[in-house]
Amino acid sequence: NPPEYQTIQDMILASYKKYANNPYIGKRARKGDQFANEYTFKTYKECEEIAYQFGSGLISLGSQPRDFVGIYSENCPEWIHMIDVSSLYGHVIAALYDTFGLEILGNLIGKSKLETILVSMKNAEKLLQLLKVSVYSMKRVVLFTDPEQSYDELKDGFQSCGIDFYTFNDILEIGKKDIKEIPKVQPDWIHYICFSSGTTGMPKGVMISHRSQVSNSFNCQFEFRITEKSRHLSYLPLPHVFERVAISTVMFSGGSIGLFSGSIPRLTEDMRVLKPTHITAVPRVINRIYD
16 A cells, blocks of 8 residues: 555545545435435535544543444444544444344344444334343444434433433534544554354454555555546445445545435435446346346
């Protein structure tokens, strides 16, 4: 790797500086079952502020650089904000497929010794069921809220298990009060754990280092000519290494990432609205589009 780009931290700091006003992370606004016919984006500068605030909030609560942080959620902007946090502050993301059953989920939470899990509204009830049986090493849950859904019962449920409960915005507010200095991330630090899907048994975790992620991203940027004009539609699960490399490649290039609307049948509609310049695809999706 080039000497100036040894870690994902090096790459994201460069992108924040070079592409500050470029659109970075976006989604289609939703009201009920209706989605807007446009993507609304936050710029690299806006996302930089979110990453520093959220990372600082986690550290203030006791989640230190190089600690493991679980994410149990479908693709959403908050997921990518946490990727940025892990790039800046060195937290290690242990990404949990939202298709995991309770047995697998509990096994991975236990083996990873997770103290913090970021969870979506969709998956929160399932996580709560598990923690009612055993809290493992868990100390806190951070909820990705939905403005159209109440989370009072979830909050009460987690707190009754002895788990501290926060929303994503709560962590931002905590972090704003005391922005923490970022450490010097090293190339051999673990960037994230990529678990297998569990279709053939208990999932196995692969440790992806910053050095490895940088190398993969550079190769993809060169081979696929990703630029700041590129638009990526993120729909493949973010726990998968394929999608993670796509995200870091577009980020380093100053391109835009639009999150899909949460439904594979709606994927072609998302494509029509976003007009992606490229797409990461697997055979099942190609077949669905063809049909």
